[in-house]
Amino acid sequence: MKRTDAWLTFKDDFIKEFYKELPTSKTYQEAYEKIEERYAAIFNRRRFKDYGVFRSTLSRWLKENR
Numbered sequence: 001m002k003r004t005d006a007w008l009t010f011k012d013d014f015i016k017e018f019y020k021e022l023p024t025s026k027t028y029q030e031a032y033e034k035i036e037e038r039y040a041a042i043f044n045r046r047r048f049k050d051y052g053v054f055r056s057t058l059s060r061w062l063k064e065n066r
Contacts, residue, residue, distance in 0.1 A: 008035065008038060008039045008042070008047065009039075009043070009047075011057065011061065012061075014035060014039070014047055015057075015058060015061055017035050017038075018031055018032055018035050018054075018058070021034050021035060028055075029051050032051055032054055033051075035047075036048070
């Protein structure tokens with residue numbers, strides 16, 4: 001955990017980190033959990049309720065940012 005992870009509070013940055021984590025993860029969910037762990041280490045809570053909520057957010061984000 002790095003203190004510089006505080007910017008993970010921004011949805012865009014959280015999602016970008018998710019994509020950076022994908023090549024080293026076996027599944028999408030594993031990549032998501034790695035980023036959630038970093039977020040929770042700083043803020044003592046999860047950014048998203050669960051993986052399903054994250055996927056819904058990701059889907060909306062992709063539609064807005066294409």
